[in-house]
Amino acid sequence: MMEFLRDFQRMSMYLAYNVNVDAIVYLNEKHIESLIKEFGVENIKRRIEEYPREINEPLDFVARLIHALKTGKPQAVPLVAHEADKWFNSRFTYDVERIGGQVGVIANLLANLNFNRVIAYSPLLGKKQADMFVNRDNLLYPTIEKEKVVLKKPLEAYREEDPVKINRIFEFRQGTKFKLGNEEIIVPYSGRFIVACRFEEFARIETSPELKPHLPEIGDIVDGVILSGYQGIRKHYSDGKDANYYLRKAKEDIKLLKRKKDVKVHVEFASIQDRELRKKVIYNIFPLVDSVGMDEAEIAHILSVLGYRDLSDRIFTYNRIEDAVLGAKILLDELNLEILQIHTIYYLMYITHRDNPLSEEELSKSLEVGTTLAATRAFLGDIKRPEDVKVGLNIPFNEKGEFVKLRFEEAKAKMRTREYKIVMIPTRLVKKPVSTVGLGDTISAGAFASYLSLLRKNKVY
Known part of the structure; x- marks a missing residue:
């Protein structure tokens, strides 16, 4: 070496x-539970089934995030709507910002x-x-x-x-537990979910x-x-x-x-x-x-x-x-x-x-x-x-x-x-x-x- x-x-x-700039959130149970409460279990489940391939509104983000947490696999999904971009800034405080x-x-x-x-x-x-x-x-x-x-x-x-491009990155940890309705989810692997800005x-x-x-x-x-x-x-x-x-x-x-x-x-x-x-x-x-x-x-x-x-x-x-x-x-x-x-x-x-x-x-x-x-x-x-x-x-x-x-x-x-x-x-x-x-x-x-x-x-x- x-x-x-x-x-x-x-x-x-x-x-x-x-x-770009990476704006990072270290996800915990409270973040996830808060999002589920805000958007509703049934709405999230329906959107997960639809499997949106880009983020046009916040619900698209929440659905793909929950899917990533269930599988424990790193994912990146493009963000294409400026309105949703503003929502992220109003909804989250970033733990770290770096290149x-x-x-x-x-x-x-x-x-x-x-x-x-x-x-x-x-x-x-x-x-x-x-x-x-x-x-x-x-x-x-x-x-x-x-x-x-x-x-x-x-x-x-x-x-x-x-202009400056900002990607939001949600880091998740193996073993994080939360409920989606009656389903208990335990994150199988540590990883990250990237909201990739595609303006x-x-x-x-x-x-x-x-x-x-x-x-x-x-x-x-x-x-x-x-x-x-x-x-x-x-x-x-x-x-x-x-x-x-x-x-x-x-x-x-x-x-x-x-x-x-x-x-x-x-x-x-x-x-x-x-x-x-x-x-x-x-x-x-x-x-x-x-x-x-x-x-x-x-x-x-x-x-x-x-x-x-x-x-x-x-x-x-x-x-x-x-x-x-x-x-x-x-x-x-x-x-x-x-x-x-x-x-x-x-x-x-x-x-x-x-x-x-x-x-x-x-x-x-x-x-x-x-x-x-x-x-x-x-x-x-x-x-x-x-x-x-x-x-x-x-x-x-x-x-x-x-x-x-x-x-x-x-x-x-x-x-x-x-x-x-x-x-x-x-x-x-x-x-x-x-x-x-x-x-x-x-x-x-x-x-x-x-x-x-x-x-x-x-x-x-």
């Missing part, structure tokens, strides 16, 4: 596109791990968001002055007129026209690129543009970043509720990148749009490792990826082709970095300096680790895996996490950075 941390100090990363969005979380993490240079880009940069980036000399925002790229600290680059002004995933021509030189000065935020793209916009327009722009960005050198690009995939949009993102973006990170639910979503409905349903219903391995093989091949990284509560997995230059042992070490960083963040709430990771190294692997390893070996024995390198490690699991927000992003960033570090060490990148 310390060897990786030393190498990180010689590495640089470019991150784009999504940054969010994959770019925000990963930028602060990498900067605090003493990466040589972290260049973080977002189309919008309001003062409140700029304030939440760590104030370090290695965390920079790209600006253009006299037709040249100038890297500045975010607080020196923000724009007063830029049009925040849904334009693109690089500014001034910066765009300079992407080749940015790609040339970094060791890796992490892109995220495609879940924010909308089907249609009020000015007549549509998802196809922004996806074309996104594809141009990737090609420009790779123009001077074939820099490795990782996409951190997040849940896209709309099936058609999900399909567009998968077919347009994935074939251009090298690495993708996702959880098991997102594998199922992607398999569904690729036409593997039965396998998708099996992953959702049974959550078996053999189905996840089979699904991962399909995604790797159909989307022409170099490597696929999967993070779940109990295990992390890499799948790549047999000709990958890293050994299975090295790939396992890379995953170890991801789970150690995530365990550190879960225990401390944040990672402020490289020495913090010693905390993560002392957190044990989860109690299902041996069972998971056994099932993984059984799964590999049953199916054709000779053409692949597939590795799995149990996660280090914090029983009572300070926070679960950003753990998947932390795993993916740590795994991707250490993957690049190993490629550099082997002199194949």
Whole structure:
């Protein structure tokens, strides 16, 4: 671990596109009971059955929140109505406000791990968001002055007129009990429910026209690129543009970043509720990148749009490792990826082709970095300096680790895996996490950075 941390100090990363403010509420029984009383048991049950895929009014939120609490699974649902947005501010007092969005979380993490240079880009940069980036000399925002790229600290680059996106995050704890009418519900796992703001002004995933021509030189000065935020793209916009327009722009960005050198690009995939949009993102973006990170639910979503409905349903219903391995093989091949990284509560997995230059042992070490960083963040709430990771190294692997390893070996024995390198490690699991927000992003960033570090060490990148 310390060897990786030393190498990180010689590495640089470019991150784009999504940054926001996370307004966090630590849910307790009183919060939940108050919401049930306010909206009524029968109304909530009816709306749960309707399963709203976006939040247009507060009842949509309450129904999806209760559903998330029953399953104990992390969920994110888009908020699309400004009136509902105002309701949240009048209804809740936030326990914590901090930087969010994959770019925000990963930028602060990498900067605090003493990466040589972290260049973080977002189309919008309001003062409140700029304030939440760590104030370090290695965390920079790209600006253009006299037709040249100038890297500045975010607080020196923000724009007063830029709006600030706020996502509300409701953290829940395993074991929380409440009643929905006659039904007693005990939350099975700790997790979070994200009310993801999806207003049009925040849904334009693109690089500014001034910066765009300079992407080749940015790609040339970094060791890796992490892109995220495609879940924010909308089907249609009020000015007549549509998802196809922004996806074309996104594809141009990737090609420009790779123009001077074939820099490795990782996409951190997040849940896209709309099936058609999900399909567009998968077919347009994935074939251009090298690495993708996702959880098991997102594998199922992607398999569904690729036409593997039965396998998708099996992953959702049974959550078996053999189905996840089979699904991962399909995604790797159909989307022409170099490597696929999967993070779940109990295990992390890499799948790549047999000709990958890293050994299975090295790939396992890379995953170890991801789970150690995530365990550190879960225990401390944040990672402020490289020495913090010693905390993560002392957190044990989860109690299902041996069972998971056994099932993984059984799964590999049953199916054709000779053409692949597939590795799995149990996660280090914090029983009572300070926070679960950003753990998947932390795993993916740590795994991707250490993957690049190993490629550099082997002199194949």
